[in-house]
Amino acid sequence: MLDRLISDVKWCRFEKLLLRLKPEGAGRPPYDALLMLKALLLQQWYRLSDAELEEALNDRVSFRRFLGLSLEDAAPDHTTLCRFRNRLTEDGLAEKLFGEFERQLDQRGLLLKRGTMIDASLVETPHRPASHERGRAAVDPDAALTARKGQRGTHYGYKMHAGVDQTSRLIRSLKLTPANVNDTVPADELVRGDEQAIYADKADAKRARRAWLASLGIKPRIMHKSWGGGPKLRPSQKRHNALIGKIRAEVEGVFATLKRWMGFVRVRYRGLVKNAAHLNLLALAYNMNRSLKLAI
Numbered sequence: 545m546l547d548r549l550i551s552d553v554k555w556c557r558f559e560k561l562l563l564r565l566k567p568e569g570a571g572r573p574p575y576d577a578l579l580m581l582k583a584l585l586l587q588q589w590y591r592l593s594d595a596e597l598e599e600a601l602n603d604r605v606s607f608r609r610f611l612g613l614s615l616e617d618a619a620p621d622h623t624t625l626c627r628f629r630n631r632l633t634e635d636g637l638a639e640k641l642f643g644e645f646e647r648q649l650d651q652r653g654l655l656l657k658r659g660t661m662i663d664a665s666l667v668e669t670p671h672r673p674a675s676h677e678r679g680r681a682a683v684d685p686d687a688a689l690t691a692r693k694g695q696r697g698t699h700y701g702y703k704m705h706a707g708v709d710q711t712s713r714l715i716r717s718l719k720l721t722p723a724n725v726n727d728t729v730p731a732d733e734l735v736r737g738d739e740q741a742i743y744a745d746k747a748d749a750k751r752a753r754r755a756w757l758a759s760l761g762i763k764p765r766i767m768h769k770s771w772g773g774g775p776k777l778r779p780s781q782k783r784h785n786a787l788i789g790k791i792r793a794e795v796e797g798v799f800a801t802l803k804r805w806m807g808f809v810r811v812r813y814r815g816l817v818k819n820a821a822h823l824n825l826l827a828l829a830y831n832m833n834r835s836l837k838l839a840i
Contacts (some may be wrong), residue, residue: 550803557640641828649831668811701811706718708798744767798830
């Protein structure tokens with residue numbers, strides 16, 4: 545995988561983006577920014593902590609070759625890796641790096657644009673919520689509490705919203721919100737504008753959204769729902785929902801990969817900004833790996 549990515553990805557374009565990073569303060573000479581980005585991508589693919597990544601960079605020849613390090617070169621330690629990730633976050637570059645690779649995918653013809661599947665999934669936080677009874681403040685004030693739809697109990701943390709290219713299953717758009725934000729709120733931000741159709745569930749069924757998509761020349765393949773106390777769905781609407789449900793179910797496989805294979809069952813950091821940056825790096829790593837399967 546790593547050897548193919550070395551040749552398949554246009555890394556020089558990432559280098560240009562990384563030139564925008566603010567320089568670190570005085571100290572030892574910094575590592576090349578592209579080398580550091582590649583290290584953070586390895587972290588996503590292999591579900592490593594900063595300490596585990598440091599150890600792996602000193603131990604695995606394949607990792608060193610991917611970064612362009614010789615056997616004699618010193619590898620970055622875990623504190624250097626952490627500082628670089630924080631710089632990416634502070635400068636807002638994680639989202640731009642994700643967007644750059646989407647452009648590369650488009651130029652290679654891997655984005656089919658037949659449709660974008662929109663959905664959301666809850667992500668836990670390891671931090672405890674506030675407790676008014678105990679006078680305890682929240683460890684992560686950006687996380688929020690919400691009820692699980694169709695399930696007992698509550699969920700505390702965040703929600704990832706994604707727009708996924710139909711058939712190719714490449715991620716095209718992302719947004720992380722507190723868990724209590726309704727799925728429909730950021731839905732319009734996930735529309736890319738060049739797809740032929742939008743596939744979404746009942747939570748996104750708004751007349752204004754259907755009209756807006758139609759005005760853009762995009763087919764609004766959104767499941768129908770009965771509006772509070774209104775008439776029940778017609779048989780044709782039920783058949784429409786069944787067809788849409790089968791198509792948009794593919795997005796669940798993408799969420800499963802991000803969570804089970806890449807470890808995004810719970811967020812790693814504290815705060816919306818840091819976790820959103822991490823999600824963009826995670827999605828970038830996912831798309832790179834996915835592109836290898838599509839380009840065979």
